[in-house]
Amino acid sequence: MNIDTGSAEFRQRTRVGDPVFSFFGLEVDGVYQNDAQIAADPAAQVEIANGRTIVPGDLKFKDQDGVDGITADDRVMLGNYLPTYSFGFNMGFNYKGWDFSAAALGQGGNKILNRKRGEVIFTNDTNWDRDFALNRWHGEGTSNSYPSSAGIRKGWNQQLSDFFIEKGDFFRIQNITLGYTINKDGAIKGLPRTRIYVTAEKPLSVFNYNGFSPEVSNGVDNDTYPIPAIYTVGVNIKI
C-alpha cells in the first residue's frame, strides 16, 4: 500500500520500509554520448522500437528490472526532504572592551526537488540556472549528468528522475557580531558608555544545490526567494 503525495508529475511516495514522502522516479545512469551507446543499450532499443526517439544528449535511465525498457516499474525511491543530520552552534566571548558572538547551522542528507527546473515540463521557454546552462550536454564527453538543451525539452528527459532531485546539504552562518565598548567600566567620567558594533546576518551559506536557497520548507523548491545577507553597523550610547 502506497500513499502518493506531491503533484502527479513530481510524485512523492510513502510506503512501508522507506522514509516518508520520498521522491519517486527514475535513476539517471548517465547521458547517451553517441549513437554507439544507444545502439548498445537494450533498454534504449526497446524504447526506440516502441516509437520513442532517443538521441545523444538524452538521459540514460537505469533499467532496474532489466525488462521492457524503461517502465513505471523502474522507478525507485530517490530520497526525501528530511535531513539525516542537522547541527548548529553558538559561540561568544568577551575580552576587555571587545565582545564577539556567532551562530551557525547546517544540515545534510536531505534532498530537494528542483521544481524550478521542473517548470520546463509546463513552460518550454522557462529560465535556466547558470549551472545547467554551462554544464548541459553539448557534444560527446561534455556531461554525463545533464541532458542537452534540446533534450530537456523532450518528454523522455522530463520524467521525474534524480536529475531534478538534488542534495540539500548546507552550512550557514546565521549571525556574527563584533563589538567594542568604550569606557565599559565607567572609569572616564563625562564620557558615556558607548558600544560600537558590526553585525552580519547570514553572511555565508555554503551549498551545492542549484537554487537560490537550500532551505525549502517541504523539499519542493517552487520559487524560493534568495536569502539576503544583512550587514548592520551600530552605535549604542548609554547616557
Add this chain to the structure above:
Amino acid sequence: MKLLQKISKPSLVLLLVLAVWGCTDKLDEPELNNNFAGGTDFTDASGMLLSTVGAYEAYYSRGWEQPLIISVRGDDVNSGGLGDQPEFTEMDKFNYSKDHWMVNSLWENIYADVISAHTAMEQIARYQEFGTDAEIALGNQYIAEIQVLRGMMLFQISQVYGDIFIPESSDTELLLEVETLPTKAEVMQHVSDQMDLAIPVLPEMRPNERTDLKGGVTKYTALAIKALANQELENYQLVADAAGQIIASGRFSLYPDFYELFKTPGKLSDESILDLQYSDFNQGEGDRFAHLYAPYGPQNWTPAVEGSNSGWGFFEPSFKFIKFMLDRGETVRLETSVLFTERGIAELQTDPSYADLPSFMTNVTRDGDVINDFARGYFSSGKHYLPSNQLIEGRTEYGSNKNNNVIRYAEILLMYAEALTQGASGSVMSADQAVNLVRERAGLPALSGVTLDQVIDEKFAELAMEWGKRYYDMIRLKKFDELTYDGRTFTEAKTFLPYPQPQVDQFPVLGN
C-alpha cells in the same frame, strides 16, 4: 509559577483529561463523516439551484489543455508545430506518453468534475427530503440536468481513453474496489441509459429559452447526447430516433450567418444545444468567467482594436483540411474555420493546384484583424476566434466573453443523415433534406441521393476544429488511412491515449 500554584491540583488533572479527550475524539472521526456543506440548511430548497450552478461551473471550467487534448489528433487540426509543449505535438503525431502532464490533467480534471456532479446530486437529494412536491419535482429536474453534464463528460473521456471508470457516487473510495473496468461500449450504453432517465424530467425547450438558467440543459441536450452515445455504439436506428425527435420538435434552426455563429452575434442562438458558457458580464473590468482561448489564437496579429492580446498558436488547421475545403468550393465555412497568415497562403500556393486562391483567403479577417506571420504555425482556428472589435471595451484577453459550442443543431442534422445512410429509417425528413439544410447555409448547391461518404465529408467541412468530432468519426468508421496524413502514421493501436501513470499508480486495475 505563581499562577500554576493558584490552580488546584484536581482542576489541573481535569484539564489534562479534557485535552486528551478532545484530541482522540477528532482522530477517531472518519474523514467521511465531515459535513463539507457544514451548516447548510437543507430545509431551504432554494439552495438546490446553488448546487446545480456548482455542477455547471465545474463542467464549464475546463482548463485550456483539455479541449486541445480531446481535439488535436484529428486530420483537421495540428498542434501548431514544435511549440511550447513538445509532448502535445508528439500526441498530435500519435506518439503518446503516459507520463505527460496533459494526459493526466484531462483524466484528473474530468473525474474531479464528475465527482462534483455527484456531490451536487447528493446535496439536492438531501434538500428533497424536506421539500414540497413542487420542490421535489424541481430537484428531480436539476438532478437530471447534472446527469446530462456528467454524461457528456464520461462520453468525452471514454472517446479519449476507451475503457474508463463509471463513478456512481461522490465516494471515490469505491473506485478502488473496481475489479474490471467498464468497456467503452458499456460507458456509452450507460450514458445513453442515463439520458433516457433524464429526458422525461427535463424542460421541453431550447437552452436559450430557459429563463431560470439561461443556456442550461434541456430535454434536447439529453436527446443529443443519447444520439452521440449511440453513434459511438453504431446503434444507428437509435441515433436516427433521438436526432429525429430533436428535428421534429421544430424548435431548432441553423443560425443564418456561419461566420457570426461562432462569435458574439451567434452566442446562444437557436442552433445551440450545448455550450460552454463564458461571460464578461458586459463589464469592461471586474469579474469575468472565462475560458483561456489564447492557445487557439495566432501568436502575432495586428488587431483592429489596439491592445487586444494575441494567442499562443497551439491549434493549427491542417493543410489537408484547407485543401479539402478548396476542392469542394467552400467559401464561408473555410473563411470561418481558418485564420490565414501570408506565410501559410504562400506555402499553400507552392502546390500548383492551389496557386489561384479565392479572394476571401487573406490574412485580414472580415472584422479587420490582421493575422501576421508567426513561427509556430501557418494558420489558426477561426472557430475559436472572437474579432477584437467584439471584445467588450476594456477586455483584452483573446476570445474573452466567447462561448464554446459543444453540440449544435447542424451536427444533429448530420448525425441524422449519417444514421439514415447507415441503414436506419427516419420519418421526420430524408437524409438529403438534412444535409441540404446544412449545405444551404454554407452556400453550397443541394445534393440528391447523398451517400455515407458525402455525409462524412459534410461533417468534416461543417464540424472541423470542434472537439475532435472528425477524429472520433474516423475511428468509429475505421477510416484509419485518413488519419495518416502530412507525415503522420496512424495505426489502430493508437486509437486511445494511454492511462496516465499517476492514475495507474493509484488504481492498479488500469494497469491490467
